Amino acid sequence: MTKTLDQLLFYYYNKNDGIRVTDLHQGIVWGTNTALTEKDPRLTNRFDYDGDYGTVLNRFLMQAAIGYPLTVHGTGGQTRAFIHIRDSVRCVQLALEHPPLPGEKVKIFNQMTESHQVGELAEKVAALTGAQINYLPNPRKEAIENDLIVDNRCFIELGLKPTTLDDGLLAEVVDVARRWADRCDRSRIPCQSAWTQTQAQAINAR
Numbered sequence: 001m002t003k004t005l006d007q008l009l010f011y012y013y014n015k016n017d018g019i020r021v022t023d024l025h026q027g028i029v030w031g032t033n034t035a036l037t038e039k040d041p042r043l044t045n046r047f048d049y050d051g052d053y054g055t056v057l058n059r060f061l062m063q064a065a066i067g068y069p070l071t072v073h074g075t076g077g078q079t080r081a082f083i084h085i086r087d088s089v090r091c092v093q094l095a096l097e098h099p100p101l102p103g104e105k106v107k108i109f110n111q112m113t114e115s116h117q118v119g120e121l122a123e124k125v126a127a128l129t130g131a132q133i134n135y136l137p138n139p140r141k142e143a144i145e146n147d148l149i150v151d152n153r154c155f156i157e158l159g160l161k162p163t164t165l166d167d168g169l170l171a172e173v174v175d176v177a178r179r180w181a182d183r184c185d186r187s188r189i190p191c192q193s194a195w196t197q198t199q200a201q202a203i204n205a206r
Helices: 003-019 058-063 085-098 119-129 153-156 170-179 197-204
Strands: 024-028 028-032 070-073 079-084 108-113 114-116 133-138
Touching: 024 197, 028 058, 028 070, 028 085, 058 119, 058 133, 058 170, 070 119, 079 119, 079 153, 085 108, 108 153, 114 119, 119 133, 119 170
Parallel strands: 024 108, 028 079, 070 133
Antiparallel strands: 079 114
């Protein structure tokens, strides 16, 4: 609802008042450091997650760090878009350096570098860390599988050089999660919320 309202407001102020607008469609951000935060360990980004909130990749990395089976909800066929935190910062910079021209319509940039199915992502993390994978009922009311077609040529053409999950930087995140594994509250890992009564019954019956 909020994203839809944002789009309508952007369109209105652009058309009515001539305001130049760039709308960044953000993918799931992974990674813990940029070139600047690496200069001092106290600048390392927070790594927050629990079963009801937080992104799927953070969930897998945190679970792998403490030896908890990776939680895949449903078939794992849901597709998500991802971007490294360094690339996310770079995208904001590129968008600021290339604003819309006066009179140009709302400019929409897809701020992502790759997409993966959740199950495929779990296999990547498991291969990296040796973690087990656990398939559980999906608490969300969503398609069992979905395609996600996202075009990020706008940023590539502006000079973005993507950092991918296969570049080996997942180890950086896993190392950070393991370093602070003692702060993890294991009771908060399982998902407690369900979108429908039927899904709640399936979760409680597991």
